Amino acid sequence: MRNSLADVVAAGLRVLDAQGLENCSMRRVAAELGVQPSALYHHVPNKQSLLALMADEIVLGVGPRVTAAGAAAGDPRRLCVDLREAMLAVRDGADVVATATAFRLGRSRVEDSLAQLVGFDGARTLLLFTFGHAQSTQTHRQAAALGALVDIADPAVAADAGPAAPGEPEGVDVTRPVAPISDPAADLDASFGRGLDIILAGLAAAARPARTALPVR
Known part of the structure; x- marks a missing residue:
């Protein structure tokens, strides 16, 4: 067949x-x-066209929510969260969707939806942040799966930490314990949400009319 x-x-x-x-x-x-x-x-006609169709399929379920009355509920934050989750659900999905968008392949339906809510420049800013964060997240997850992440709190890593900081006495033990840091994987989702909030707050502030300063008497 x-x-x-x-x-x-x-x-x-x-x-x-x-x-x-x-x-x-x-x-x-x-x-x-x-x-x-x-x-x-x-x-x-070519691989690029196939990748564009694959990108469309990856983000197929991403779009404005529809209310009980049948109206589209515009929420740029939710759109970006859904887009990131859709890309992360497929291996290298963020790379495929970001590439298709960068080369203007596919329908760019998500970008059109965002542009209606926050304008073209706002939509591009949100998309670039979402793509970059998703790509970084996928890289981290793949590295973790391969066991390639290094725990800087490991004494073996601390032993290779290099010379003491300027001002420390000669002969300082560079194998001293290194304070552990939180696992980046545990904060990836939260950091994405914080970044979205910062961008959306900036867009909202830019959209507000400037206040005219009262003359000083």
Whole structure:
């Protein structure tokens, strides 16, 4: 049976989730479908177009909430939270969506929704922050899964901490205990929320009309 465009996009997402963006090639997507790579070009002209369709699929459920009365409830903060969660649900999802948006591929439906709420510049600022934070989060999670994160409170790490700080006496023991820091993974969601609040507060302040100073008598 001949594959549809939806089949090709679904296969691309499976390859992405299994092997990451770096290894998500047209050849591997074709192999996932059991066809020759040339068969994919009946549906998409190139890999970039396929990635754009994959990005659209990743963010498919992201959009304004609809109230009981049928009206769209505009909440830019909720949109950004939903967008980040959708990207984090797929391996390298943030890279795919950010790349598609940067090259103006796909429909940019989320950006259009944000622009209606906070203007074009506000939407771009929120998107760039959301993309960057999601990409950083995915990198951290992948590093943690590979055991590549270093605990700076580990005595073995402290022993390689280098020379003592300026002003410390010669012969100071550089293997002294290092104060542990909180696990960054525990604060990633909270830091994203704080960043959104800062940006939205700035946008709200910029939208308020400037007060005219009263003359001093």
